[in-house]
Amino acid sequence: MLKEFQKKSLENESILPSIILEEVEKISKLKNIREKKKSELIETLEGIYLENSFEPGEAIGIIAAQSLSEPATQMTMRTYHFAGSAGLQVTLGLPRLIEIFDSRKEPATPIMTVYFKKEFNNEKDVENFAKKIKEKKLRNLLDSVSLDLTNKKIQIKLKKIKESEKNETIEKIKEKIKKINIKVREDNISIEPENHELSIRDLQRLKKKILDLTVSGVNKIINVVVIKEGNDWIVKTFGSNLSHILKMDEVDYSKSYTNNLHEIQEVLGIEAAREALIKEIRETMSQQGLNVDERHIMLIADIMVFTGEIRAVGRYGVAGMKSSVLTKAGFEETTKHLVRASVRNEEDNFKGIFENVMINQQVPVGTGMFDLVAKIGED
Amino acid sequence: MADVFIDGRFVGQAKEPEKMIEFLREKRRAGKIPDQVNFSYLDYLNEIRVVTDEGRVRRPLIIIENGKPKLTQEHIEKIQKGEIMWHDLINNGIIEYLDTEEEENALVALRSENLTKEHTHLELDPLVIFGISTSFVPFPEFDRGDRVNFGSKMVGQSIGLYSTNFLRRVDTKSNILVYPQKSLVKTHIDDVLHSENHPGGQNIVIAVMSFKCFNIEDAIIMNKSSVERGLFWSYLFRTYEAEEKKYMGGQEDIIGIPEPGVKGYAGEEAYKHLPEDGIINPEIHLTDEQIIVGKTSPLRFLGSLDQFITDLENIRETSVKLRHGEEGIVDRVFITESADGNKLVKVVVRDLKRPEIGDKFASRHGQKGVIGLIIPEEDLPFTEDGVIPDIIFNPHSIPSRMTIGKLLEIIGGKVCALNGKRSSNPAFHPTPEKDFVEALEKNGFKGDGKEALYDADTGEKYTQDVFMGNVFYQKLDHLVSNKIHARSRGPITLLTKQPTEGKSKRGGLRLGEMEKDCLIAHGASLLLKERFDVDRTTLPVCAECGLPAFHDKVKDKKFCPVCGESKIVEVEMAYAFKLLLDELKSMLIYPKIITKEE
Numbered sequence: 001m002l003k004e005f006q007k008k009s010l011e012n013e014s015i016l017p018s019i020i021l022e023e024v025e026k027i028s029k030l031k032n033i034r035e036k037k038k039s040e041l042i043e044t045l046e047g048i049y050l051e052n053s054f055e056p057g058e059a060i061g062i063i064a065a066q067s068l069s070e071p072a073t074q075m076t077m078r079t080y081h082f083a084g085s086a087g088l089q090v091t092l093g094l095p096r097l098i099e100i101f102d103s104r105k106e107p108a109t110p111i112m113t114v115y116f117k118k119e120f121n122n123e124k125d126v127e128n129f130a131k132k133i134k135e136k137k138l139r140n141l142l143d144s145v146s147l148d149l150t151n152k153k154i155q156i157k158l159k160k161i162k163e164s165e166k167n168e169t170i171e172k173i174k175e176k177i178k179k180i181n182i183k184v185r186e187d188n189i190s191i192e193p194e195n196h197e198l199s200i201r202d203l204q205r206l207k208k209k210i211l212d213l214t215v216s217g218v219n220k221i222i223n224v225v226v227i228k229e230g231n232d233w234i235v236k237t238f239g240s241n242l243s244h245i246l247k248m249d250e251v252d253y254s255k256s257y258t259n260n261l262h263e264i265q266e267v268l269g270i271e272a273a274r275e276a277l278i279k280e281i282r283e284t285m286s287q288q289g290l291n292v293d294e295r296h297i298m299l300i301a302d303i304m305v306f307t308g309e310i311r312a313v314g315r316y317g318v319a320g321m322k323s324s325v326l327t328k329a330g331f332e333e334t335t336k337h338l339v340r341a342s343v344r345n346e347e348d349n350f351k352g353i354f355e356n357v358m359i360n361q362q363v364p365v366g367t368g369m370f371d372l373v374a375k376i377g378e379d
Numbered sequence: 380m381a382d383v384f385i386d387g388r389f390v391g392q393a394k395e396p397e398k399m400i401e402f403l404r405e406k407r408r409a410g411k412i413p414d415q416v417n418f419s420y421l422d423y424l425n426e427i428r429v430v431t432d433e434g435r436v437r438r439p440l441i442i443i444e445n446g447k448p449k450l451t452q453e454h455i456e457k458i459q460k461g462e463i464m465w466h467d468l469i470n471n472g473i474i475e476y477l478d479t480e481e482e483e484n485a486l487v488a489l490r491s492e493n494l495t496k497e498h499t500h501l502e503l504d505p506l507v508i509f510g511i512s513t514s515f516v517p518f519p520e521f522d523r524g525d526r527v528n529f530g531s532k533m534v535g536q537s538i539g540l541y542s543t544n545f546l547r548r549v550d551t552k553s554n555i556l557v558y559p560q561k562s563l564v565k566t567h568i569d570d571v572l573h574s575e576n577h578p579g580g581q582n583i584v585i586a587v588m589s590f591k592c593f594n595i596e597d598a599i600i601m602n603k604s605s606v607e608r609g610l611f612w613s614y615l616f617r618t619y620e621a622e623e624k625k626y627m628g629g630q631e632d633i634i635g636i637p638e639p640g641v642k643g644y645a646g647e648e649a650y651k652h653l654p655e656d657g658i659i660n661p662e663i664h665l666t667d668e669q670i671i672v673g674k675t676s677p678l679r680f681l682g683s684l685d686q687f688i689t690d691l692e693n694i695r696e697t698s699v700k701l702r703h704g705e706e707g708i709v710d711r712v713f714i715t716e717s718a719d720g721n722k723l724v725k726v727v728v729r730d731l732k733r734p735e736i737g738d739k740f741a742s743r744h745g746q747k748g749v750i751g752l753i754i755p756e757e758d759l760p761f762t763e764d765g766v767i768p769d770i771i772f773n774p775h776s777i778p779s780r781m782t783i784g785k786l787l788e789i790i791g792g793k794v795c796a797l798n799g800k801r802s803s804n805p806a807f808h809p810t811p812e813k814d815f816v817e818a819l820e821k822n823g824f825k826g827d828g829k830e831a832l833y834d835a836d837t838g839e840k841y842t843q844d845v846f847m848g849n850v851f852y853q854k855l856d857h858l859v860s861n862k863i864h865a866r867s868r869g870p871i872t873l874l875t876k877q878p879t880e881g882k883s884k885r886g887g888l889r890l891g892e893m894e895k896d897c898l899i900a901h902g903a904s905l906l907l908k909e910r911f912d913v914d915r916t917t918l919p920v921c922a923e924c925g926l927p928a929f930h931d932k933v934k935d936k937k938f939c940p941v942c943g944e945s946k947i948v949e950v951e952m953a954y955a956f957k958l959l960l961d962e963l964k965s966m967l968i969y970p971k972i973i974t975k976e977e
Contacts, residue, residue, distance in 0.1 A: 057902060058902060059899050059900050059901075059902055062896055062899050062900045063900050066896065066900060338963070338966075338968060339968075342968040342969070347973070353899060357895060357899075357907070357911070358953070358955075358956055358959075359952045359953055359956045360908060360911045360912065360914075360915060360952060360953035360956070361908065361951075361952070362904055362905065362908050363899060363904035363907055363908070364904070365899055365902055365904055366899075366901065366902015366903060366904050367902055367903065367904055367905055368902075368904025368905055368908075369902075369904070
């Protein structure tokens with residue numbers, strides 16, 4: 001299974017960015033282009049793509065930054081809102097873009113898109129799956145909870161639910177929480193810790209632990225929506241738990257996706273996170289009707305991930321990694337950097353752009369990047 | 380029991396506060412209590428507040444009794460006949476002034492149609508919701524709200540006849556319109572403020588059409604011949620001051636032509652136009668930075684010994700000069716004394732500002748624009764009667780801004796011009812459009828305000844009729860001649876050795892951070908260096924300690940103050956960076972310049 005997956009991804013080995021390959025795929029399907037012709041087409045495209053590469057010395061970083069931040073300023077002024085519309089509430093526009101570039105550990109609205117294998121791709125199975133993964137806490141099944149302080153017991157009264165469900169719940173409690181005795185009388189459950197010497201505070205803690213117990217479903221998945229997209233049945237989840245969902249039998253692990261980039265990095269690795277980063281930036285921009293060249297986004301994504309983990313663009317991430325003391329001091333937290341540099345006896349080699357602007361020397365970019373190697377006529 | 384306060388002072392308690400308030404109000408309306416006193420009962424604090432002090436904002440309202448206003452048609456007729464006056468209405472309890480606190484106890488109806496039994500007061504007229512400059516806008520309810528707001532803002536920027544005694548005044552800067560006119564389409568505020576004595580613009584003939592592409596993006600085209608006849612001419616008056624100040628130690632400024640040899644002496648030529656007393660005569664034409672009043676001052680920082688030396692060397696030239704980039708004619712000269720008894724000279728310089736490309740004009744509906752082209756009238760379209768527009772206004776400015784009020788003003792102004800009568804159209808009391816249409820048709824014009832225009836180039840009639848009429852336009856105090864500025868060389872600041880900032884200091888135009896990023900993005904690093912070379916310095920640096928060294932020019936020797944006669948290297952850098960190093964040193968950070976052999 002895994003080998004098949006790897007083979008599939010190897011086929012896509014091309015220098016072209018995925019967005020162009022997708023386009024080729026679409027067009028070849030539409031115009032009935034054969035496999036041989038298609039590979040020829042890709043070859044030509046690769047040639048064009050390489051011809052369009054930047055010349056050495058081109059300030060691609062600044063161009064990428066400006067190409068992305070100019071439309072971003074547009075966004076502050078006219079973010080489209082979908083106020084009052086039904087469906088999942090998703091962070092969009094500038095707030096989402098800031099979230100991506102700040103590389104927050106958890107997005108404000110983590111959303112997962114789950115696809116299914118062929119044999120499960122029907123309404124009934126998908127609906128069942130959706131019900132199955134929705135997180136249910138014990139808290140949601142209760143009618144009332146009380147602490148019996150004299151006997152050191154926790155009294156729980158369940159809502160009216162099916163007998164099988166009730167048994168399942170009790171089994172779950174037994175399984176998850178050790179060292180307790182459980183007595184059940186109709187809908188009332190009394191929980192007694194084995195250790196009678198427990199303090200009241202410990203009892204409270206135990207109560208909280210029991211209430212937060214996941215009875216059924218997958219952790220963190222707060223809500224689920226079933227959607228039909230073309231021929232595919234899809235489950236959109238509010239809340240994300242990629243590692244758990246991907247392991248499930250029904251799920252097509254090659255397609256399912258989450259918008260939590262850090263989770264992708266942990267579960268699928270940094271290359272996948274890079275692809276996801278590019279996709280998220282591109283889609284956030286295009287949702288607002290703004291189109292940025294793919295390569296600018298790719299460059300920024302590369303810089304954000306090349307250390308092996310996603311770094312934020314800013315003081316503590318990409319910009320904070322700069323080697324020059326003066327550049328860092330000129331950006332943010334001037335005193336902090338100056339004091340640190342003076343205490344540690346740091347050196348500035350004046351290799352970067354910003355520090356050379358400061359001392360008004362030739363900036364090592366564009367025409368100023370190259371020096372003469374040979375000295376002619378020197379005796 | 381409610382506490383009673385008079386002007387914030389506790390005076391006693393009232394058993395039935397509501398009744399007490401009513402009693403007090405009755406007394407005031409009957410004239411037993413002065414009408415400037417306001418009462419209010421704050422039920423949430425259970426307090427009665429009686430206020431008699433000054434500085435409260437109060438406004439008049441018609442008193443309502445049993446759902447009927449006390450002001451009747453009878454009263455209005457009497458006022459019109461002049462039998463009764465405003466104060467009679469107040470004394471008889473028909474109108475009263477409420478302050479902000481008493482307003483909380485009142486229920487005020489905006490219009491008489493809305494009156495119910497609960498209402499206690501009625502607004503004099505719904506248009507009192509507008510302030511002074513908004514009231515100048517005619518037909519405001521036909522414009523979009525933001526346009527009325529813009530319009531009233533620009534009324535405040537208009538050049539007019541701000542004061543009738545301007546020839547006796549010495550304002551630092553003032554503008555006077557040469558041929559001000561009262562507006563054809565007026566509002567109530569024109570009568571209230573007697574704006575015919577100090578109007579803010581002129582009535583012009585407008586044609587709403589595009590013309591030769593020079594009125595795109597809100598630009599307007601102006602008739603050159605109209606300008607030559609005096610349309611929107613204005614004078615800029617600027618007052619310059621010179622005072623003979625007295626300093627400690629018996630020294631003082633001297634107004635007069637400075638003697639040669641004085642520090643900063645500008646040369647004989649510079650003082651040639653001044654009479655003997657050093658104060659310029661009226662009606663002399665002055666140009667860029669010419670001297671208006673010759674003056675010398677003692678040097679500022681005198682040591683303990685120097686103050687007895689009254690040599691020429693210790694006197695500085697401090698003449699008052701015309702501002703950089705300005706010109707004008709000396710209008711008036713005043714010689715008086717200041718409050719300290721010093722001789723004080725005030726010179727008013729006048730400069731004629733005729734409309735030129737880039738000057739800003741606006742109607743009263745938030746429709747502003749700058750002149751894009753001034754063309755002679757023989758090149759402008761004309762009507763059958765030979766009327767040529769003063770301003771051609773682009774129709775694209777209308778649909779998105781929805782200033783229907785301006786269109787109404789145009790046909791209203793046209794009717795006024797035809798009838799020779801002004802028309803009053805304040806907010807919520809407009810003349811019906813129908814009346815204008817009828818009046819136009821009666822005078823042989825099309826009712827929609829459109830007229831056939833003839834092309835001045837070919838003499839042919841345009842295929843489309845053009846909307847034309849008369850409208851009140853204002854010249855706004857944003858004239859290019861006051862703003863235009865450029866520099867190639869000029870003064871630099873002492874601290875950073877970088878160019879000064881601002882027009883008055885002949886400053887440079889900053890190539891800012893984002894512009895810098897642009898040059899980097901283009902890879903133009905040598906251009907970038909050249910652009911920032913203004914404060915380039917070559918600094919001798921000690922190769923050992925990395926600190927700036929000295930260059931003794933007399934002995935032509937370089938040495939380091941720390942290491943003595945060590946190796947000195949010349950390093951080229953921005954002066955601002957040297958300043959940064961100095962500041963770091965003052966913070967006890969040792970920035971060592973490490974030099975390398977190239």
